[in-house]
Amino acid sequence: MLPFFGHEKVSIDSNGRVKLSPRFASDFREYGNGNGQIVLFCLPEGGLAVYPEEIFLQMRRAEAHPAERAAESLLQRRKMRLSGAMTHSDSISNQGRITIPHFLREHTGLHPNIQSVMVGVEIGLEIWTLETWASEFGKARNHANEKGELEMASDLYCSKKINKGDEKL
Amino acid sequence: MLPFFGHEKVSIDSNGRVKLSPRFASDFREYGNGNGQIVLFCLPEGGLAVYPEEIFLQMRRAEAHPAERAAESLLQRRKMRLSGAMTHSDSISNQGRITIPHFLREHTGLHPNIQSVMVGVEIGLEIWTLETWASEFGKARNHANEKGELEMASDLYCSKKINKGDEKL
């Protein structure tokens, strides 16, 4: 079974918690020592990312000597400020629930009693409100379509080039 | 659990003290021998940095041979003057509170009875007034967003460039 694929509607309960589907819950259990350690963070695009802690650490492994670099670099401080401010470390509850902390509700629109969608993204999950998901999905698809058209066009130009080259001979 | 992540609103009491959330308090306890030794200093951007003493020492360690260099360098003397003047060593009280010294209130705007925000920055905390945080966060996020848009545009531009190159042939 491929982990973290598919998407499904979920609702956020009155306490700001979401329940994972059995499928996604077991995907998380396969990481780490099965303790369900996860990391939540707000994506710049407006969704909420939910990754196994192991995956998150892989993503950030590049950063060496953060303290020394922060001392002398504004860029480094701002990077850490953004990722620090928008990230939350947590674990999945015994009942398979995730509590979305307040500060992440603000920026993602994932408030209590909101309908939302849980999307598998191969290395973890993303949670979006129905509206932001529609918008983001549209953008991603448009970009892919545009690039596809460019590829098709490029394929024709290549053939034309060959013909032109032949003409000159 | 990853330390020093997330952010939350805090208020400064009438005596100029802030209370740490249990999460952040325990993050500090994990450093040193659990004595809660911290270092406060004013960031160039206007926030108040709160780091475990250990982390602060790492940051300063980057400066090699300070005595020798101070003897012959005005630049070095001024650097040390700035960081010396803007830094305060303290510890976390039994109730998890930090008193902000007067000279740091001036430069950060963190006066008694002010609403502020406590931000985890991976190696420690930062405290900002709501206004300065909104401004600083905006700058950091705009930079990141702009970079993201450039990446998307660049992805299309590469395809276009190939086509244009073909046209000229």
Add this chain to the structure above:
DNA sequence: ATTTTTAGTCCATTTTATTCCATTATGCTC
């Protein structure tokens, strides 16, 4: 149709936040 799984709601317990008060320290005036 029955049984098992899942989602949602509600309640109890624990944790956390805020406010207020008491004690101690510091500084100023007489």
Add this chain to the structure above:
DNA sequence: GAGCATAATGGAATAAAATGGACTAAAAAT
């Protein structure tokens, strides 16, 4: 130098909120 006044620190208590768990209803699968 003594006493008073003001500020600071530490601590406790009360109120609010969040967490975890259980129960019920509904849906799905056998």
